[in-house]
Amino acid sequence: MEVDREDGRSQNQLRPLACSRNILHRAHGSASWSQGDTKVLAAVYGPKAGTKKNENPEKACIEVIWKPKTGQIGKPEKEYEMILKRTLESICILTVNPNTTTSIIVQVVNDDGALLPSAINAACMALVDAGIPMKHLAVAICCCVAKSGYVILDPTKLEEQKMKAFAYLVFPNSVRSVLPEGSLRVEGEPIENGIITSVTHGIMSVDDYFYCLERGRAASVKLSDFLRRNLQQQSTDSSKAG
Amino acid sequence: MAAKPGSAPVTYSPNLGQKTRPPIFKDNDLDWVRPDGRGFHQCRPAFFRTGAVNSASGSAYAELGSTKVIVSVFGPRESKKAMMYSDTGRLNCNVSYTTFATPVRGQGSDHKEFSSMLLKALEGAIMLETFPKTTVDVFALVLESGGSDLPVVISCASLALADAGIMMYDLVAAVSVSCLGKNLVIDPVLEEESYQDGSLMLTCMPSRYEVTQLTFTGEWSTPDINEAMQLCLDACSKLGKVMRTCLKEAASASQE
């Protein structure tokens, strides 16, 4: 079935992606990420010595500070901070720099839908730029479920509001492994099928959700390729080492 | 979605009728009956239960009429970093209200002095020297404010301390008396407190027969003071018995 979207995209089509790293000079690492008109800046400071209280000093601690476009932060931003923190913790190797704190500041430049996924992608790239040790990258995508049941990817703000429900999904990036095909499978599924983070809003059927997963995974492959290309091309022409 | 973030519309409670003081106090007091039909010198039946909160070292729940409070005790535990070294233990108290405790939503915040008054009522009964350098935290939450909140909190807190196994010289029982016109009414409810002429709160160690805290407001003649204090002392010793039975039941239950 075909659906026409305001901006003439097909339902599985993402908006144009753009990412540039090492854009801030005082930060240890930084990246700007945009999907269509949604744009987010992320800056990484650290690892700095010492952890905050109630944090395990035997591991590296990650703190996330969310800066909205306007106004000061409320409950939604607090939730974003928590989700980002836990998502990034799960992709970083925290045992390498015990008893240190790494702060990630996320600045929303413009919100035109799929804000949290964009923020996660931005933060992830900033961590790479800062040379923080990571197990793998994370790729985040937003899937919207319409009343009539079809699913569209990477919605604009307008689409988000019109849809009955949506899901923010985060997967590990698809890996090009030197090991023989299939050796990296977990219970028959490739690693990149595992869900790092899932946040949904609005009512959908369980089948809708799994349909979202399927679509999201497909899209995450495209995103991974984009990240890989972006990293390769910038690591060649970037003066910055690690 | 229907949520309206940020926008906080002004709201009012439809049932807030003007509280005006009944005229009867002027002269013929005697045919007047209390809102809950109690005798002037009759306390509300007291219900106590220890071990209300598992996450705490000790806790207690108290219910007198519509006054309902929970007290948790934590520690003895590490004192906050800021504090300086001390050979004796520290007691730290805090009293807070739920937003729905009071008739007007979120009115409970105007009881800031309660925390320090709770501390003063308890500190004399606790053997602080038995937990040097550490702190015992006593946190109270008033679920429903039905009058005599502070006395109920104090009695409940001493039960929670006993439940936590903190060494004490004695339990602390607390009762207050309101002065309405010529009448002294014990264990007043919220309505009575709202138009009282004076009040007296007495907290004591029932077994040792010692007063740990005593406060008056309003104008009192010596005979009234004598009567009021005696009322409170008697009520406290009764209350003390109820508290002890509660502790014993809990302890013997845990024996099984």
Added chain:
Amino acid sequence: MCFFPLFRSKENRLTMGLPNASGDLSTEVEVDAFRRLFPLRFYEKHLLESIRPDARPLGRARETTIALALAKIGSTTMLAAIKMEVMTPSLETPDEGCIAIDFHMPPICSPIVRPGRPAEGAPVVAKQLSDTILSSGMINLKELSLVSGKAAWMAYLDIYCLDADGALFDTALLSAVAAFSHLEIPVVSLNDDGKIVLSEEQGLSDREPVNKEKRKINLSSVPFSLTCVLHKNYILADPTAEEESIMDTIVTVVLDSSSQLVSLHKPGGTVLAYTSAIQDCIALTRQRVKELQKILEEGISGMEVD
């Protein structure tokens, strides 16, 4: 002189400390110490025997009770209360009321909460609760309207955590649902200067009540939730605070009475959730919804008896 890692011997003795084994106190003490020092090893020993330290099978939730708006799952306890106040509805929605949801963790509920600053987790749970309750469509906000464009109910739902031992969201949601199902709206009428007043209190019997028929809110498609922690290939339903603290991958599934998915929440965590795990979590939640519906009905009918 001879050397032995201290806890080798204890790990072997641990099995005797297991709930199913004969509880011999002399070892219990050491098990308690071992549990404190090596929580993960302690748990993995139990998981191998597919039993939890509190003697629960992995998939089973703790004992759950509801009394009025007090919900208890294990020792996690939540008290919810709704205060109805009157507001002037917004222009966009002249005949809709509003629900303001907040979640509180007072210092009494846990050793980690201190007076003064609020518990860090609380605002996040509050957000999840209002998202879930409002998006579930359990309550039709039109039912909260009194006089179109003039007056509507603002329902303040405040949930207090009285004892925190894991699965906070599940318990809070349950208490909220219970609170709404017990909610009785007073009969009110409009007085001369356009204010809403209680009919009986003001003795305005002559005045026509504006909400005669709207004394109760009827709940359509009630949401119920189950939180699970993932560890390796294990799924533990309804975790305690200890389990949440040592196994950091948490999945919360919310289904409504017609088993539609209201929310599937997995904020990060070391374990990646594969399709099968998600399916298992949803299946566990389906069972749980049935249990909870039953408990809730009993709770309500129990109230109506007395």
Added chain:
Amino acid sequence: MEEADEMVTPGEVLGKATDLKAGKGAYAASHNNTIYASLTGFRRIQAPPPASNDKRPTVEVTGHKAHGPVPEPGSVVIARVTKVMARTASADIMCVGPKSVREKFTGIIRQQDVRATEIDKVDMHLSFRPGDIVRAVVLSLGDARAYYLSTAKNELGVVSAESSAGATMVPISWTEMQCPLTGQIELRKVAKVVN
């Protein structure tokens, strides 16, 4: 000789100081020399030790729910090392004796308290690593922040440590532990197991 146990609560009179001594869970009030209970539990009378010249039996309150253990000077504790610095290592006290604490207490092991000999040659980083489990004795209540701990005895020191490979290491001498996976040897102040 024991008499029928009765349940008592704090403040209840246990007897007169003239014919009883106050044991644990009890105290004697000087002003009216009366003995009261300070805890909830059973009133027990212990006959005086035949040796002592004080012939008063001791009254105590037992079987009560005691509060969580608190470190005291002299008590043996088990702690997890959190930070290692040039002159001190800080550790969270997890167990006092065999009992685990409800909430951790902070302890400090100072360079001079790591071992009994050559205390000036001690290198903290070759004695402890973050995450190590140590058995130590409480020297003193310490300062505002922490209890002072000592491992300056054979049976005190690291009792359990993970190698950088993440395996539990095996002690091979009183200064070395070995990783069973990699065979790599790491330096520690190792505790001799008492048995």
Added chain:
Amino acid sequence: MVGLSVGEKHFIQGGIAQDLRSDGRKRLTYRPIYVETGVIPQAHGSARVRLGATDVIASVKAELGKPSALQPDKGKIAIYVDCSPTAAPMFEGRGGEELSTELSVALQRCLLGGKSGAGAGIDPTSLVVVEGKVCWDLYIDGLVISSDGNLLDALAAAIKAALSNTGIPKVDVAVETRSDEQPEVNISDEEFLQFDTSGIPVIVTLTKVGRHYIVDATSEEESQMSSAVSISVNRKGHICGLTKRGGVGLDPSIILDMISVAKHVSEQLINKLDSEIAAAEASEEES
């Protein structure tokens, strides 16, 4: 806290036991009390009171406000005490805050009477201009400049003096407009109304050291106290408020005895204070 050697402690306690205190006073005699009024020109009323080295200032500010819905026939009175860190080292940081709130609460309890306003030093109904609409709100601020014990008694005295020094501008109300509107008021700047301060109680703090109790304790003596009871007494000899400080329990009979002693002591104190206030007012007129 005052650091004292064992010898000093014994000397203080012994002196008190023999009814001859370190500064030569008997147990129940106050230090000489000095009152100075109108010390803060901007305030509607103010006074400074010195008891030995204890030195406090009280000021009264009056502002027009709206009575609370629950008590439409009463004006509002707020009492706040500030302990300047210069007064004593222990006032720095939180210590000062705690003491400030403790003193403020004690003063409110002793001077403002019960919820209905009965037994209040100042009759709150006298502050109402238009019932339910306009009233005077009194802001009473106490400042501790230097502390050598017995702050509460000194502050209460200062407040009494400040209030009798207070003049509140006369207010005439424009003819009633509508029931739901705030009426027009105009504040005169010639005519001032005085308070009747005869009903304002004094506070007598009895500090228990050993088996005896003393009035007007210095901070050295306070450091030796087991507990203290502050009792506010008015001219009629009625008790208008009471607060106990210090943790140690007291036998009820002792408290009752303390109350009767306080009543006895208060008589002289009130007379002394009134004459001092009168004198101060007089000297202010001249200057």
